[in-house]
Each structure stands twice: as structure tokens, then as C-alpha cells.
Amino acid sequence: MGKVTCDMAISLDGFAAGPNQSLERPFGDGVGDRLHRWMFEEAERYSAVIESITAAGAFIMGRNMFAPGRGAWDPDWTGWWGEEPPYHAPVFVLTHHPREPLTLKGGTTFTFVTDGIEAAMAQAREAAGESDVSIAGGAQTVNQYLAAGLIDELRLHVAPVTIGGGERLFDGVGALALEPVGSPSGSDLVTHLTYRVTR
């Protein structure tokens, strides 16, 4: 069985998104590309890191990461990523609203799970087989999995900015003990920190 990983691009004050996320501003007010500049401007330098973010055998994400807004589904919405999402694997989307699975190009499927984070984990584990399962985000979903003790490895990509409000990693998670894995590394646009969650 693989491990459960989680990659999060956050600000120095711990936010994965600003307030008021929307179709027009998927990362919320005042964020724009501030958290992800390294992915675009240093794509070559960090190609291995970027590849590892989508290397898992299955993914879990929150409804809020799959689609803007809440409530009933817009059946035309198939995610933010166009015809061929970067996952190339089964993705399980946590939601309160049932929906038929979607199959997109390149092996990405979206399955909508309405019975909670543990059910989604069981499905993702089965789909991944021996490979890792990745908790793809957003912060609220990651925090639920952290609080439940279900994440093994947390890979933080910390942008040298503060945002001041929004969706914050670790909110409501309480006290954790972690163990650094490898050495921290970085550039002017990002610091990469990897931790094993040991509590």
C-alpha cells in the first residue's frame, strides 16, 4: 500500500487561497498568481517537483477545488483543467450533491463521493493499488484529513508572500508533531518543505 501525500502551495502566513473564491478568481481576492508563480516562471527548474504533485495513483479533492460555488451541480462543469486534466488517474471529489462520474481525456476520471472523507479514502486506496494517494486540496479538505490522522506526508510549497485572510492550512487541526524529510530547498519564488506527519 502506498502512502497518503499532500502537496500544498501556501503563503508564508499559511493561506492556500484568499477570501471570496469565485469563477473569476479561483484563488480568491488579492491572490492571483502570488502562490503559484514558481510553477509558471520556474517550470523547468522545478519540473520534477511539479511532476511529483500529480504522480499519485489516485487523488481526493474537495468540491470547492473541483468547481466554483456550492449547491446543485452545473452539469456542463467538468473542472478547471480543460479537456485533459493533469491527474491522469482517478480523482474522488467530496461533495454533498450526488453526480454521475465523469471521464476525461488522458485517464482522468472524476467520481463524486457523498459519504465522507473515510469513504473517499477507501475508494482512492483501492483505485491506487500499490501507488500513493494524494489529497489534492483545498485547505479545508486537507485539514479534515490531517485532523483525522490520514495524511502521511505533507509537502509544502511556501511562496514568500503573506495574504492576510482566506482558507488556511492547519485551521482547526490542533497540535501535530511532524518530522522534516530531506532538506528544505527553494528559490526567490518558493521554499519547498516536506514533513512526515508522526503524531
Add this chain to the structure above:
Amino acid sequence: MGKVTCDMAISLDGFAAGPNQSLERPFGDGVGDRLHRWMFEEAERYSAVIESITAAGAFIMGRNMFAPGRGAWDPDWTGWWGEEPPYHAPVFVLTHHPREPLTLKGGTTFTFVTDGIEAAMAQAREAAGESDVSIAGGAQTVNQYLAAGLIDELRLHVAPVTIGGGERLFDGVGALALEPVGSPSGSDLVTHLTYRVTR
């Protein structure tokens, strides 16, 4: 004129202290030595880092870092650091309660400043001469200076733990742009990150 620096030992979720700081628990409930283990257990390895924390020509700290509790002064209280505090320089303590200056062994003086952060900075600048001024803490004091744009260099010492509540660095500071200085480094007990505040 030197620069204004700030060293902060924080948790991965950004807390410099837990809730309910007191005489018995100066770093608040549930914190103990979790943020500072590296200073004690890796004192030799990090002797240069530890020395640099008290290398400035003058220091500024909040009342809450100098003494437990609030309100009127206990005239017998001369700080947490015993007869010879590690500062060996003038320290300016922000407070609403006037008090005569204190002179301790080894060149540490505590001067109590009741007219605000900018007045304290002016006094510290004058006392430091060409040397740096260090904002020693706690988080609330650092946040005030960050919000006022008065800190040039932020040196974070991030312990691999989360605390879940208490005094948080960057609270109320809003959006900042920073620039990493040098490379991140660390051990199992701490990650050192240095930033220039550029906003």
C-alpha cells in the same frame, strides 16, 4: 544606520506562543519547549544562529515578552532572564505603564517606553548607532512593526509542530511581499528561513 531585524521561533502553523501565557507557562498552554528544542538540543550546531539572535545593538520587545500578566508593574520583576540577560545592550519595552529604567549585569538595560512603537524605534535606533535594531517579540509586537513597514529582515525558525491556537505571527498584518535571503536550512528540530520584507 543598521537594519531592523526580527528573529521569531514559530510553529508550522505560525504560532509564537500558545494560549494562556503565564508565569508558570511563559509560552502558553501545550507549548513547553516545542518551539525551542533546537536551541537547547542543538545549541552547538546552531551556535552562530543563536548568537545572531542577540547580536543587535538595541532591542525592542512587548510588555508581554518582558513580564507575565498585564496591568501595574511588580517592581521586583526584572525579566525572565536572571541577573545577566543575553542581550548585553539597551532593550526598549513597550508598555502602557511607566517605570524607571533597569540596569542589569553585562550591559543590558531595560527602558520602558509608553508612547508607542515609533517612539521606541527612534530610541532604539539612537541607542544602536550603526548597529542593527532587533524586534525581539512577542508576536503582537512583531505584527505591529510589520504592519507599520518597519522591519527589514525577518528570520523565521520554524519548529516541525503545529500548536493550533495562541499568538500568531502575521495576524492582522495583511498582504506583504518578501524576498528570500540565502538558502533555507534546517535539521529535524527546526527550519531556518530568512526574508527581506520588500512590500
